[in-house]
Each structure stands twice: as structure tokens, then as C-alpha cells.
Amino acid sequence: MRNILKFVAAAALTLMSVVSVQAQEKVIKMGTMPWEDLYPISLVTKKFLEKEGYKVEVTKFQEWGIAFAALSKGDVDILASQINYISQDYWAKSKNRLEKVSTLSHGLYQGIVVPADAPIDSVDQLNLYADKVGGKIVGIEPGTGLMRQVSDAIKAYDLKYTVVDGSTAAMTAQLQASLERKEPIVTMLWEPSWMALKFKVKFLKDPKGVFPPPQTYYWIAKKGFSAEDAHRREVMASVFVPIDDITAMNAEMNDKGVTMEQAVDTWWSNHTDLIDKWSVMSK
Known part of the structure; x- marks a missing residue:
């Protein structure tokens, strides 16, 4: 037993x-x-x-x-x-x-955006828009991949711009305020993002292929x-x-x-x- x-x-x-x-x-x-x-x-x-x-x-x-x-x-x-x-x-x-x-x-997808009614459609046209935004691209957190790509784009296209370090939250607030006031702005965005869906912006074409494909x-x-x-x-x-x-x-x-x-x-x-x-x- x-x-x-x-x-x-x-x-x-x-x-x-x-x-x-x-x-x-x-x-x-x-x-x-x-x-x-x-x-x-x-x-x-x-x-x-x-x-x-x-x-x-x-x-x-x-x-x-x-x-x-x-x-x-x-x-x-x-x-x-x-x-x-x-x-x-x-x-x-x-x-x-x-x-x-x-x-x-x-x-x-990531890239540079402007208001949907801006008179430019491509990154190589940005210098024509520089005076309207004081030659500034509103940035996000420094050191991110998107910030590096935008810096690469400035060099590749010889853009007369400075990227302003910031945060995603600050960029979002500034983008929304500029659109509500119908003021010009150049910033960066990505898809998928609720911002790309909500805000009336357009990604600028990138003929030199600085930004990665989807x-x-x-x-x-x-x-x-x-x-x-x-x-x-x-x-x-x-x-x-x-x-x-x-x-x-x-x-x-x-x-x-x-x-x-x-x-x-x-x-x-x-x-x-x-x-x-x-x-x-x-x-």
C-alpha cells in the first residue's frame, strides 16, 4: 500500500x-x-x-x-x-x-509636410517657400530617425532651412495652430498617424529619394x-x-x-x- x-x-x-x-x-x-x-x-x-x-x-x-x-x-x-x-x-x-x-x-511613411493649399508640391521647391516660414522646419525630438532624414534632405536639396528641435507634442500644437490661423508652416509627419488623417496637410514629393519608401x-x-x-x-x-x-x-x-x-x-x-x-x- x-x-x-x-x-x-x-x-x-x-x-x-x-x-x-x-x-x-x-x-x-x-x-x-x-x-x-x-x-x-x-x-x-x-x-x-x-x-x-x-x-x-x-x-x-x-x-x-x-x-x-x-x-x-x-x-x-x-x-x-x-x-x-x-x-x-x-x-x-x-x-x-x-x-x-x-x-x-x-x-x-515619413516625410516633410506643408498645408494642403501651399503653393509647392515637392521638397526641391521648398526654397521658394522659405521666406514665408522664416527658413524654419518645425521638428520633433532630436536624435530620431525622422529628424536625421530631414537633415539629410536639407543637405541633398541645398535647402535654406534650419530644423528646430522640439517634441512631437509641441510640433502637433504648432501645426494645429498654424492651420487654424491659415498660416504657412513646414514640419514633418508620418503615416500611420491620426494627424495625417485629421490635419489638411500634404507630404512633399521627394524626387531624390532621401526619405525611405513605405x-x-x-x-x-x-x-x-x-x-x-x-x-x-x-x-x-x-x-x-x-x-x-x-x-x-x-x-x-x-x-x-x-x-x-x-x-x-x-x-x-x-x-x-x-x-x-x-x-x-x-x-
Whole structure:
């Protein structure tokens, strides 16, 4: 009898260990940036992974270098990024240790904008507009990729402009005020963004190709991630969020004062047919 009890106890412990290991294998540590393009698509993927039986723990980063270091060390399992241009340098340094898991969205674009009724349509015409704005381009946070690209454009097109460092919030306020007063302004913007949807502005053409073409979002992971769990990879690969939907989620957050989580929940409830298709695809 004692031997039987020992056997039952050992079997129970083994079963508990197996369940524990399986539970650990089901946990996915997701890295993201709290930005208006990356955060919503990360949240959509999180909801779908959870729908398919995985537990997802999200860590927010503020800087690409820290995010890629965390991914390389295994502090997070997956990270969404635009590795062709935006985070190309970090990807190049670490790509031997990392892998592309799947595409997530496509269409990110950044450039110089002016009011929609401005009498210019191309970056090479900006010098004709310089006197109207005091030769200043309203900038955002110094050191960002977009600020570097605008500086590159000034050199490439020999523009008589100075880029004014600032913040995204300050740029947004100045852009809105200038448009309301029907005053000229030159600044920078990106898509997806609620600002590109709300404000009547136009991206200037870039005949010299200083600004990157529309970019793709990828899920990236430490090498071997896909091979470890083929189903997990198929679940992630089934998710693709159109760039216009990302813009719409941000617009809802800005216009209605909801959180991004609430905006994603609304999008989710309005796209149940699409999500059901993702489930079929991931089987």
C-alpha cells in the first residue's frame, strides 16, 4: 500500500511538472514601443495569441538599442520593428542572432509636410517657400530617425532651412495652430498617424529619394523561435493589420479620449470575421 501511495505521489509530481513546463512554454514575452504605430499592432497580436491559448507579457521600451539588447539576451521573446530602415542599424548588428518571424503590417511613411493649399508640391521647391516660414522646419525630438532624414534632405536639396528641435507634442500644437490661423508652416509627419488623417496637410514629393519608401513591420525574435513552436509561429504569421486600420485606432483614441487598449478592443469587435479567418489560417 505504501509503495502504491509513493507511486501515485511521484506520478502526480511528474504530471504537475509537465503541466508547469507546458504552461511556461505557452508564455510569450512581447517587447513593444509605446508609439502610435507599434503599440496598437502589438496589442492586436497579443489579443490573438491569447485567443489561441497563449499568455502574453508585454514590456514597453523607449529606445531601439535597449529593445534589441533585451531581445538578443532573451529578456523578451518577440519585438515588432521596421528593420528595413527605421531600426536597420540595430538589426544589422544583431541579425545573426535573430530571425524574422512574420510580417505584421506595411505602409509606414515619413516625410516633410506643408498645408494642403501651399503653393509647392515637392521638397526641391521648398526654397521658394522659405521666406514665408522664416527658413524654419518645425521638428520633433532630436536624435530620431525622422529628424536625421530631414537633415539629410536639407543637405541633398541645398535647402535654406534650419530644423528646430522640439517634441512631437509641441510640433502637433504648432501645426494645429498654424492651420487654424491659415498660416504657412513646414514640419514633418508620418503615416500611420491620426494627424495625417485629421490635419489638411500634404507630404512633399521627394524626387531624390532621401526619405525611405513605405516600410514593412516585422515580428522579429531570437534565432530558433519559430522552430521551437511551429504553431506559435503560424498564429503570429496569421496576423496582418492594414496601415489604415492603425491610423483609425489612433484617431479614435485622439478624438474620443479612449485608451489605446479600448481602441483596439473596438477594432477587434468590428473585425470578428477577419479574426476568425486568422484562427483558421493558424491551424
